[in-house]
Amino acid sequence: MAKLIDGRAIAKKVYVDLRREIGELKARGVTPGLAVVLVGDNPASRAYVRSKDKMCRELGLHSVKLELPASTTQKELLERVKELNRNSSVHGILIQSPPPEHIDEAAIVRALDPRKDVDGFHPENVAKLVLDDASGFVPCTPLGVQRLLTESKIEINGAHVVVLGRSMIVGKPLALLLMQKNRNGNATVTVVHSRSRDLAEITRSADIIVAAIGRAEFVKADHVREGAVVIDVGINRVEDAASERGYRLVGDVAFDEVSKKASAITPVPGGVGPMTIAMLMANTLKAARQ
């Protein structure tokens, strides 16, 4: 049976450090501020935005929550972003993804002040990740995955990490992060995705599997070598009449069968999710410091 990697417990440890740093910043007269922008009413996005705002409040950060209707135009959204760029009490800006269809997300991201881009999606921050320039912002979920591994004393250095999924938010930046030439990098990284041939053969050669493919319980026991570490980034709502809400959350990994083969595994919920928010708070402090 795999050891459970407890994301909530590790996030709690991270918050101990963050609270100390917030105290130091406040003593210098700086209250770190985060603005979270939600366009439309996607229920999952609403839930994420709510928990980000709540965490800011718990930590005593300045929090701005902008909830805009789905009918918001590109021009209106750009205007709001520019206002937040100019607002000196806001150090970090996050625009919840995905926005409604009619919004050109890439153009909105380019309009962000890269120094406030705590999501690490702006081309300047993407370039810094490629260039190993630590002054940039790294996306929160990849940072959270790396921190889960290091805090759990799982060796990344020299390991074969197979990342499932090539998204801008998780797969691609995570691959770049774990192959960086530093203490918490130095992995041999393979990225597989929906079009990969012989996918299971590749994942079976992994020391560490990171599932970020966005398909419920996609990774089965057959994909996993005995003793591998499995990190599940997926959060999928599947219908469940027996549940009060009418759905339950499952990851990208078939937990019951895979946990019998893995040496360590993250649960969903309670694995990567809490770490993503913790890293968002960490990036906001970094923005305030800079």
Ligand code: GUN
């Ligand atoms: N949607 C899912 N994950 C994320 C994230 O990390 N940042 C933003 N902005 N949107 C998301």
